[in-house]
Amino acid sequence: MADVKKVNDQGAPVVGYDDAAIEAEFRAKRQAQIAQDCSLPFDPEAVLEVRHLRKCFPMEKTLTGKVTKELVAVDDISFKLYPGETLGIVGESGCGKTTAGRAILKLHQPSGGQIIFDGQDITHFNSKQMRQIRKKMQIIFQDPYSSLPPRDTVGGILSEPVEVHKIVPKDQVKNYVLELMDKCGLRDYYFERYPHEFSGGQRQRICIARALSVSPKLVICDEPVSALDVSIQAQIINLLKKLQREMDLAYVFISHDLSVVKFISDKIGVMYLGSMVEFGTKEDIFREPLHPYTKALFSAVPNPDPTVKMDRIKLEGDIPSPADPPKGCRFHTRCPYAQEVCKHVPPENREVTAGHFVACHLV
Amino acid sequence: MAKENSNKGYLSGKEIRAIAKSNAKEMKRLEAYKNRRCPESEFLSQMADDDNILEIQDLHTFFFTEQGVVKAVNGVSYDVPKNSVVGVVGESGCGKSVTSMSVMRLIQGPTGQIVDGSIRFKSNEYVLDGKGQPIPDGDGGYRMEEKVYDIAKMPMREIHRIRGKQVAMIFQEPMTSLNPVFTIGQQLDEVTLLHMPGATKQIAKEKSEDMLRLVGIIPENVYNAFPHELSGGMRQRVMIAMALAAEPRLIIADEPTTALDVTIQAQILDLLQDIKNKIDGSILLITHDLGVIAEMADYVVVMYAGKVIEKGTVLEIFQDPRHPYTIGLQKSKPTMTLDDDTELYNIPGNVPNPIDMPSHCYFKERCSMCTKKCSGEYPGMVQVSPTHFVACHLYDEETAHG
Numbered sequence: 001m002a003d004v005k006k007v008n009d010q011g012a013p014v015v016g017y018d019d020a021a022i023e024a025e026f027r028a029k030r031q032a033q034i035a036q037d038c039s040l041p042f043d044p045e046a047v048l049e050v051r052h053l054r055k056c057f058p059m060e061k062t063l064t065g066k067v068t069k070e071l072v073a074v075d076d077i078s079f080k081l082y083p084g085e086t087l088g089i090v091g092e093s094g095c096g097k098t099t100a101g102r103a104i105l106k107l108h109q110p111s112g113g114q115i116i117f118d119g120q121d122i123t124h125f126n127s128k129q130m131r132q133i134r135k136k137m138q139i140i141f142q143d144p145y146s147s148l149p150p151r152d153t154v155g156g157i158l159s160e161p162v163e164v165h166k167i168v169p170k171d172q173v174k175n176y177v178l179e180l181m182d183k184c185g186l187r188d189y190y191f192e193r194y195p196h197e198f199s200g201g202q203r204q205r206i207c208i209a210r211a212l213s214v215s216p217k218l219v220i221c222d223e224p225v226s227a228l229d230v231s232i233q234a235q236i237i238n239l240l241k242k243l244q245r246e247m248d249l250a251y252v253f254i255s256h257d258l259s260v261v262k263f264i265s266d267k268i269g270v271m272y273l274g275s276m277v278e279f280g281t282k283e284d285i286f287r288e289p290l291h292p293y294t295k296a297l298f299s300a301v302p303n304p305d306p307t308v309k310m311d312r313i314k315l316e317g318d319i320p321s322p323a324d325p326p327k328g329c330r331f332h333t334r335c336p337y338a339q340e341v342c343k344h345v346p347p348e349n350r351e352v353t354a355g356h357f358v359a360c361h362l363v
Numbered sequence: 364m365a366k367e368n369s370n371k372g373y374l375s376g377k378e379i380r381a382i383a384k385s386n387a388k389e390m391k392r393l394e395a396y397k398n399r400r401c402p403e404s405e406f407l408s409q410m411a412d413d414d415n416i417l418e419i420q421d422l423h424t425f426f427f428t429e430q431g432v433v434k435a436v437n438g439v440s441y442d443v444p445k446n447s448v449v450g451v452v453g454e455s456g457c458g459k460s461v462t463s464m465s466v467m468r469l470i471q472g473p474t475g476q477i478v479d480g481s482i483r484f485k486s487n488e489y490v491l492d493g494k495g496q497p498i499p500d501g502d503g504g505y506r507m508e509e510k511v512y513d514i515a516k517m518p519m520r521e522i523h524r525i526r527g528k529q530v531a532m533i534f535q536e537p538m539t540s541l542n543p544v545f546t547i548g549q550q551l552d553e554v555t556l557l558h559m560p561g562a563t564k565q566i567a568k569e570k571s572e573d574m575l576r577l578v579g580i581i582p583e584n585v586y587n588a589f590p591h592e593l594s595g596g597m598r599q600r601v602m603i604a605m606a607l608a609a610e611p612r613l614i615i616a617d618e619p620t621t622a623l624d625v626t627i628q629a630q631i632l633d634l635l636q637d638i639k640n641k642i643d644g645s646i647l648l649i650t651h652d653l654g655v656i657a658e659m660a661d662y663v664v665v666m667y668a669g670k671v672i673e674k675g676t677v678l679e680i681f682q683d684p685r686h687p688y689t690i691g692l693q694k695s696k697p698t699m700t701l702d703d704d705t706e707l708y709n710i711p712g713n714v715p716n717p718i719d720m721p722s723h724c725y726f727k728e729r730c731s732m733c734t735k736k737c738s739g740e741y742p743g744m745v746q747v748s749p750t751h752f753v754a755c756h757l758y759d760e761e762t763a764h765g
Contacts, residue, residue, distance in 0.1 A: 092624040199713050229454040230651065234695035234709035241706070256624065263697035263707065286699075300629035301699055302654030306677045314633070315626045318594040 017344035019327060026346050030076070037078070038114050047118060047217050047250045048081040048104070054112035055096075055103045059323060071323050073099040075274040076113070076349075079267070083217065084244065086251040088265030088282075090258055090297070092319050096274040097254045101220045104252065105137055106130055118217060135165040138211035142223035144203035148195040154181075154206055155191035161213050177213070183246075184209040185239060201232035205239065212243060220252045225260060237264060258301050262286060270294045273322055273330045276349075280356035290358045292335050329361065337362055379429060386427035393476040399518050406521070408483050408513040415485070416613055416645050417443040417466070422480035422515065424458075424465045427473075431718040435461040437669035438480070443613065448639060448646045450660030450677070452653060452692075456714060458669040459649050463615045466514060466647075467532055468522050482514040486529040487612060489560060497560045505560060528558045531606035535618035537598035541590040547601055548586040551575070554608040574604040577641070578634060596627035603634065607642065615647045620655060632659060653696055657681055662750075665689050668714055668725040671744075675751035685753040687730045724756070732757060 034052045043049055053074055060069040074096045081087050089097045103110045106122065115123050122133055141147040148157060158177045162168060168176045178188050184205050195203060204224060211219055221240065225233040241264065244251060255261050261268060268285045270278040270293065278291040289295045296313040315334045320326055326333050332342040339361070347359045374382075411418055424436035436458040443449045451459045464470050465477050466484070489497035490506040497505040512525060534540040542550055551571035555562050559570070572582035578600040590598060599619060606614050616635065620628040632655065639646055648659055656663055656677070663680040665673040665688070673686040684690045694708035712729040715721065724730070727737045736756040745758045 092626060201713065230653070230692060230696050231454060231710040232713070234697075234707040235711070237697070238707050238709055258625070259697040259699050262699060296626060298699065300625040302628075302632070302652065302658045303700075304653040304657045304681065304693065304696060304698060306657040306681050312629060312633075314629070318596055318627065319624075 017341075019344055022345055034113070042116050042119055042121075043080060044119060045082055046080045046116070047083050048252075049116040050080075050104060050113070051078050051116070052113035053077050053100065053103060053110055053115065055099055055108055056111040072274050072325070073322060074103060077269070077271070077276045078113075079269060079276075079279060081218070081250045081252065081267075083250055084248045085267065086244070086253050086265045088253045088255065088261035088268045089271060090255060090261050090268065091271035092256065094273075094319055094322060095271045096322070097271050098222055100271070101139070101222050101252060101254050105139055105220055107139075135161070135167075135214040136216050137218045137220070138214065138216040139220040139222060140204075140207050140211050140224045143227055144200055144207050145227075147207055148203060150195055152194075153191065154186070154193055154195070157195070157206065158209055158213050161210065165214050167214055180209050180213055183243070184212070185235075199232075200228050201235060204228060204232075204236055208236075208239065208243070212247065212249075215247065216249070218250045218252070220254070222254045223256070224253075226255065226257065233260070240264065258298060270297065273319065273325050275330065275359065276357075277331065277359050278357065284353065284356045290352060290356070290363045291331075291360050292337050292362070293331050296336075329359075374430065382429065382431055386432070390427050390473040390476065393478070394473050397472065397476075397519050400520070401518055403521075406513050406516040406518075408481065408511045408516075410483055410485055410511050412442065414444050415442045416445050417485075417647070418481075418483040419462065419466070420481050420483070422462065422465060422482060423478040424461050424470060424475065425478050426475050428718075433717045434669050434720060435475075435717065436465065437720070439666070439669070439671050441664045441671060441674055443645050443647055444662070446639075446643065446645060447661040448648055448659050449662045449664065450656035451647065451649045451664045451666060452651060452656050453666035454651060454714060456668075456717065457666045459666050460617055462666075463532070463617055463647060463649055466615065467526055467530060468514060468517070468519065469532075477515050480515055483511055484514050484525060484530065484613070485509055485511050486525055488524065488529070527554065527611075528609045529611055530613045530615065531609060531611040533599075533602050533606050533614065533616040533619045535621055537595055537602050537622065540602060541598060543590055546587050546589055547575075547593075551586075551601070551605055551608060554605055558609040570608060571604075574608050575601070577607065577638070578604045579630075580604070595623055596630060599623060599627075599631055600634065603631075603638070607638065610642065610644075612644045613647060614644060615649070617649045618651070619648070621650065621652070628655075635659065653681075653693060665692075668717070668720065670725065670741075670754065671752075672726070672755070673751075673753045675748070679748065679751045683751075685747060685751070685758060686726075686755050687732045687757075688726050691729075691731075724754075 037051050054076055055074040056070040056072050058067040059071050061067055077100060079087060089100065091097045099108060102108045104115060110123060114121060117133060118136060125133065155177060158180065159173050162173050162176060178191065181188060181190065186205055186209060195206065198206065225236050228236060237260065243249060253261060253264055262282065265282050268280065268282055269276045270291065272293050278285065278294045285294065289298055296315045299312045313336060317334055320333055328344045329342040329347050332338040335342065341361050347361045349357050349359045352358050352363060420440045422436055422439045426433040426435055439458065439462055453459045461470065466482055470477065487507055487509050490508050492498050500506045514525065548568065548571060551574065552564065552567040555567040555570045572586065575582040575585060580597065580600055585593065593601065620631050623631060635646065636659065650656060660677050663675060663677050664671055665680065665686065667688050673680065673689050680689065684693060691708065691710040695710060697707060710729050715725055722741065723739060724737050724742055727733055730737070734756060742754045742756045744752045744754050746752050747758055
């Protein structure tokens, strides 16, 4: 995009960038790209296909209700997920990873892009149509203390979705639930108990059992182990892996803990301020991180080996406000390698090697 | 108390009343002890080792709840040497925070009480004349003297000698530990005005600005700002500046980076390292993150269910862990360098109920290396090297030979 530099009266280029022209061109290009990608046929193998997903929240409205200012929480993310695979989404708080997860489940109505689940474009489904889809896509929340109803027994919590979605005949519900509890490492006499009688790890097992009670194809795990202790974390991660093998589940695993994501994922997407800056297989990303943000994120993780002294890539400052993101590359304010071009021209998402996408000018 | 029903986890009304009665008696006695008036000599003490700045010995901090007595800290002993970082690691509920709160005497009464044990702290304070004013030493400073206090025996009315001035604390939640209705400047100035003799508002402001610069903040932008205008990382920096403002000898950092993102965590850890070298003091770092401990600490204390189960230098704990819990904890943490991704090692089960602790080793039910001896009494501390101690029956032999 070097051709959109400012020109003087004689038409000769001058030093500097014409931000307005760059943005206009970037938008037009992206529009064309989205239109092209969204008309492609669906991948029959994939359980979930997300194309250029975008979610904006209105910040200011006029009296007539017209939105004058928007907060772009998720900006143009795309990926495919096959059965039995795990996609890890990592990023700092406020980068839009949770919003992305919820938009995929249509708990937030996406503002743009396409979500193709199980061969159907569900982007514009209404709530009645969604009800049929819901049993195939489930979510596990971060906080097991607030995501279970306190006035219902474990048996009640687990039977309700089975009854609502008519998974098994009514007289078999209890046996089905007991079997499920056994699978998730819950003793059968927990059936009569209430959530407050359990510790965090046990509650998270109940949440997992509830999500799996309708035999879904896709489970969004929104920081499922962040609230747990290390020894319990390992139990839950092993359980999630075991269930994935048994039930051929696809996971979207949202977390800020890189070591956990590395352990559980097959593919990894790194998010920064709403956009996916790097996407690839786990091997690609951990062997050769290309985006400076990914590198910095990896080097910031404390190493539990006191003999190793790491040379960190230090990031200065904080993540900028998503309400007013920086121009050009959004990471340029904190990037140690930022150049003039980064401050004005938004980088395109390029495929560096097969399946490894990076949005950076310097790669 | 609660014996016949304890298996089911329910208490009858009679039992609850019996518990309440015995608790009320005990709490009243301890509250009176806390609020007593006494001469200084009663809480002056001697350090066991002169190189230490803090010695916690056999500390018991209990919570008298309606379900029974929770022994949150049950006989904890460790030392903090001069100019070092001691890391305390353990799962939630293991008593690591309660220990540090006991040092600050911030345990919420009347339910929470220090029941037994001593916390010896070597303070360095101004020599006061008859009117309670510090005596100048002639070089522009004041005369100082070292005193050893037993914090556990100090009455509450004397605690201001230490709290904030000699021992400062950095809390986990920078969002909730700053006062939302005062500016950063006001809150920082208060520390200096309280603890520095002869401080004026002008001196306090200069000192606050110095402290902000020390933690990497440009004071002009922040001094007049309110806490809500700052990000999480910035607030934690302000908290650190506030802790440093009174030039304490010991800083207790209670999970200082848990609420922060990794990149911000890296910044704050760098800052703490940097500050440790600049000030003449020690840091007691409490965290559940083994990575943070490995990077920061010189000595490590591992706690489990209210007891210290292993302590030693950072190299001993990470390269030669002895207690099955320490070994399990290190193996169950997925790391960035781990290549095998089939299954994580995990410690089965949960921490035992803190009200009904067994008399044998608390880790027995979850331990993979159990022996016959483990059903017996609680294991004592075994010394495996001059600095390395472990509480496990597996190593009883070593002392017998050594």
